[in-house]
Structures are given as C-alpha cells and as structure tokens.
Amino acid sequence: MATTITMPQLGETVTEGTVAQWLKKVGDSVDKYEAFVEVSTDKVNAEVPSPVTGTIREVLVKEGETVATGTPIAVIDEVGAAAPPAPPPAEAPKAAAAPAPAPASSNGAGSSAVSNGTPDSALRAASPAVRRLAREHHVDVRTIKGTGTNGRVTADDVLAAASMGPSAAVGQAIASATPAAPRTAAPPPSGTSTYGEPIPGTVVPLNQARRIIAERMVESKHTAPHAWSMVEIDVSNVWKWRTREKDRFERETGHKLTLLPFFIRAVVESLAAFPLMNGKFTPEGIYVNKDVNVGVAIGLPTNLVVPVIKNADQLSIKGLAIAAGELIDKARRNKLGVDDLSGGTFTVNNNGANGSWASAPIINAGQAGIVTMEAVIKKPVVRDDDSIAIRHMMNSCLSLDHRVVDGYVASGFLADLKKRLERMGPEGSL
C-alpha cells in the first residue's frame, strides 16, 4: 500500500515549508518514526518522522523547494507492498560541471553511489557524532579525507570541511528555490553561500532564515509605527551582586550568570505593572496577553534567533538564568525547536556585548515592544547630594508599537524598569 506524505505544519502560524534535505533516497527503506526528510521553516529545521514502515517510492519535492503545508512531498510503499524499481534521476544534476564532488543529496536518486570512488564503508564507519555533524552542516562524509586511525573521518574533520563552506551546488539549489531571491536581467555570478566569507561582486544567496528575517523586518516596520525612547540606568548594585554570585553560580548550574536574568526579572515585573506593554495590536482592539513569554534575541554568525522563555514572570532570577542559558546553548548548537521559538509576547535584546550604547531595535511583529540592554559603562555620575561617584551605567532603549500605547505609557514603563533595576542588589537571593 502506498502512503502519500504531505508537508507537515510545523507551528501554529506556519503555512509553508522548505525541503532542506532528503535523509532518504528513492529506494531506501524507512522505519516508522524514522526521520526521512529535513524541513526548514521560519528559522527552524525539523526532521520529519515517517508515519509508516516501508520503502521510499517517490520524492515529489526537490531539496530547496518551498511548498504549502499539506502539499504531497513523497510516496512511501508500506512494508509488504512490492516496491517498483527506482526511477532514474528526475533531472540532470545541476552541478554536474562543478569540479568539486557534489553532495549526494543534491544529485538524483542512485547517482551518489557512482559520484566518486570513495567506498561507502566510510559512511558505515562514521561515528554518531560524525553523522550528526555531517547532516547539520550538509557535508558528505564520503568526500572528506579522514585524519583518524586508519583514515577514519573524525568529528573535527567534518567541522573542518564544513568551515570551508557548503559546495556551490547547495547554494544554487537554495537560491533557485527562493522566490524572494533578487533577480536581475543578467544575474551576477553567485558567490560563496557562507555568510562568513562573501566575495565582492557576487550575490550571496538568501537562505531560508535570511529570507524570513527580511520579510519579518519589513512587515514590522511597515505595519507598526515605531516610537523610540531611552533611559540611563545605574546598575552598580546589580553588577556587584552578579559579580559576587557568578563563579559559584556557574560551578553549581553550569550556566554563566550575566546581567540578562536580572534585567528580564525587572522587565516582567514592569510588564505586570504596565500590562498593555505585554499586548498586541489587532483590528478588533488591543489584545492583552495572559502569559508573559519573553523572547531573547541571540545573534548567531549567520542569523538572528529569538527563542522564548515561557511564563518568564513565574521564574526567579536563577530560573531565568538557567532558562536563558539553556536556550542560548540550544541556539548555538542549532537545536532550537518550534516550541522554543514561538509564543513570545515581549522581547529583550542584549545588545551591549560589543559596546553599543544606544540602538533602535525593530519590534518582533505581533508584539507591543522590544527593550534593549546596552553596554555597561563605568561613568562619573553626579548624585543627588551633588557628589560625584564612579558608577556602572547602562542605557536601555525601547521601541514600541505606537498603535498599542503612547509615549506616556512607554515612558512610564521605562521609568518603572529603571527604578526596579536600581533597587536590585547588592544583596539578595537569586
């Protein structure tokens, strides 16, 4: 019996998905619940498990192609049914002329076995870590020269190969499948597809994440009239508190203790005092969210992700530090799932790591505001009694959706946030 597999809906607001990589080829057998295709949507890569045990009969969507949820993407012959012979490749490999061996995944079915002379034993001997890293970095283990015992390909070999960038074939596949990719009458030659090493005079193709970021930013700036404000906060006491606790905290929890959880704690308290700031604009009115789910913007080398700390108002500073630490770990390991990235009601952007002291962030569409932590800078400050002291000062910038609130509420929110942070520490329990 043949089962048709459709593009799954990965997340409540997701309407389409891109086939990032076929993990199984036509003719491969697949177990029930075994991942057989990797689908990427809005910043998330998810492996899709097979609903049945059987053999892949047909692949209906090419890698890099984006289709609406519910669109058939593959046909699987369930065990017991006779599988027809694998059809020939649907088209000639685009990268046939490329000198570098193309990854098996970008070739048609069956061609990978003859694409180079390296025996498949290399693949069979690949350790779990090598297999995972190869999949994550879209590297074909068979094209790597191993440096381990008896020429084994090590995890470091995969990472070294990945750092040289995916082959041009993969980049082209993504570019051609991306409707928003820039098109000109005579397109300039495509450069390397890694964002790390762009080649002047060439186009860096948009990957899925970059395209979504672009769309979201334009949407937010077009629909939500942004207003902006900034306060300067004396964080000396919080800084002292954090400095005193950080070594012990890291030893006990394995997570770094930064200023972020203290800041989020103050933000959720201020959101409770100004519930409209935790709302969103709808044509029917301002929807005030019940939950306080704080998105934390995390910059990765290739793109920005904003994982969400759910019910952040119910967590202590320690709980927030652990929750944020776990999300940051996941983000760096490319392990964020749909649940980690959805449901945010307000966003915090820790922007100061590189010394920025003011910024005008763009609101995460569907929220009322975004607030930044800028760099903590030691400054001479004139205090209330006209004495001058050296204090740890930090700016915090707020962009707000002016449809939801006016400056009166927004400045009240910022003033409240400042007050709460300045009252924190230097003693207390996390």
Add this chain to the structure above:
Amino acid sequence: MAVSSSATSTVMNNVEAVRATLYEALKSDDRTVILGEDVGARGNVFLITKDFINEFGPQRIIDTPIAEASIVGIAVGMAMEGLRPIAEIQFADFIYPSFNQIVGEAAKTRYRSNGEYTCPLVIRTPYGGGVRGALSHSVSIEALFYHVPGLKIVAPAFPADVKGLLNAAIDDPDPVLFLEHKKTYRLIKGEVPDGHYTIPLGKANLLKEGTQLTVVSYGLYVHWALEAAQKLQEEGLSVEVIDLRSIRPMDKGTILRSVEKTRKLLIVHEDNKFGGIGAEISAMVAEEALFHLDAPIRRLCAPDVPAMGYALPLEEEYMSSPGEMAEAMRELVRF
C-alpha cells in the same frame, strides 16, 4: 564550597582530614557517636580516632565486637532515634555481613516509614588496593551498593574534599556510605580550608579542562588519571579530567557537558569492569549523548577476577597504572 569562617587553610593528608572532621563533628554536636571495631582504645587501625575515647568517653566512642551486622544495625537504630552515628567498618572487605542492615534497613527507612523516620547515618570504610593488602584488605565495594536507591555513596580523592564531603554526609538526613581509599590516606596531601564547610553530595569536580577526551574517575585513580593527563598535555594532547567525588547521586550534567565538548569518554576505576560504575556512566552517556560521541566509550578497569592477589605482579596486573591510563588516553584521542 560554603566556607563559613576564615580563609586560612592547613596542609593535611587524607587521614588527618578525616580525623579533623570527625573531631569537629564530635565537638560541635553532642548527638555525634562513633562506633566500630577498635575505634576506642586502639584509636582505629590508621589512628584516625586516636585519643578520642579519652576526650569524649566510651559512651560516644564505642568499641564494638567483630560483628559488622550489629555495628550497622545498632547505628541504624541510633540514627532513627535522633543520634548522629558514624559507624566504621574497619575494612570495606568486611562490610558484607552488614549488607542487609545497609540495603534492607538504612536505605529503606525513609520510604518504609513514609517519611516519618529518616536514617542520618554515615558508614565510613577504607577501601581499595595498591598497598599489598591481598584478598581481604584491597576490595572495592561501590558497585555492590550503587544499585540501591536511598543510599548515597561518596569516594573523595583530595583532603579538602574529604572534609567538605564528610561534613555534608554527617549533615545529610539519609544514610551515606563514605569510602576512603586507603592508599591515598597518607600519600595524598593538600590544603584543607579551616573552619566548617560542606561540599554538596552529588557534585563532580572538573579537575582539568581539555578538549579532546573526557576522563571520569574517582578515588585513588583520580590522581593517576591526572598524572597521565598532564603527561599527555606535554605531548600536545588535551584531556579533560573529572573527579566524580560522589558516586551516587551521580553528577550527570558535568559528565554530559564534558562529553558534548570532547566527544570521547574514558572511564577509569579500580573496581571490576563488569557491572561497575563505568557501566552506568557508559549507559547514561549512550542514552543521553550518543550523537555527540566520536568514538566508542572505553572503560579501563580491573579484570573480572575474584580478588586482588598478594603477589606484587598480581597486584600490578589487577590495577591500572598511570602509564596504562596514558596509553588508553592516547589511543582514544587519536581514534
């Protein structure tokens, strides 16, 4: 580490660290009682409790008959009724008669009484070989007990950990089996912070950071693994060394974080390989970090023979040397 008083410290060996900690426990809490074979007049075979009986009297420093089941059985009753007994099994090799009292009684007290009773009992015992102790003074017993929920097991390697963990064990409301490696007793010296402090049970110590291999050990072998890892450092190979300190509860997080970083794992312990502590660590890592592993997990342990022989070649064959550890590390790093 929660240090409550001054930041000064004293150099001690492991025997002195046990002795100093027991002494403070006796001084600071009248409920503390020590019982065991030769702990009184003889002052313990390693002189750990020397003269305690003169200061604290035979009511609190109790010489018992050679009857381990009674030592632990009496201690369980004392603990349930509000005392803080520290029972000593003279050598771990003799603990077997008290197995029922430890596993069947002490470990189950809290559960059996639905939390009405706890059993704040510490059972101290010297274990391990490498001292020509032959069949009945060399055994490692941890694997016989680590299967038992309700029982905590500690096996420190350094004097400062001995003190912090023994204090934590004494404070703990449930039974703790406190294993002291007898070869480290006078061999290992180190700074021990003055004043009362505890080290949480169940927290491993990352002794040396490295990037190419994680080595997990406890007890005497921690020192040898560290020595081997330093040797490899000179060869340009980077090995991370974790001292478990507590065998149960086990600090899974520290092990998993390290393996996720280095992608390779070597477990070294003096106990037999089959069903040893390394088996549990291997299973845990395979369950929770398989896709970070770049090499098969390796265990360097004692062979499955009934005991450590008396003859030096037999003892050496039974134990792993720093050289063997270094060779196992090299092979895994290069794998």
